[in-house]
Amino acid sequence: MYLSISEEEKLRHPYYKIMELSKDKLHVELNSWSRLDLIDWLTWNDRNGIYKDEDSLLEMGNILGKVEAIEIITRQILE
DSSP states (O other): OOOOOOHHHHHHSHHHHGGGSOHHHHHHHHHHSOHHHHHHHHHHHOTTSOOSHHHHHHHHSSOOOHHHHHHHHHHHHHO
16 A cells, blocks of 8 residues: 655655765765664664664674765765
């Protein structure tokens, strides 16, 4: 089942809001987030990705760091 979300709803949701920021503002915003908040956004945006600690440890043998999470989010939003 596909649920359409209106532009107004997108602008109220914090996960959609960051997609509208400029590159510089996005970087500032993401640096204010905790590592777990970044992982939550990544999981929300890419359900097939391996971001959660337990999944990442099993698949990759390590966990996603904050700097790498910011790089991935920035790439996903800007590209």
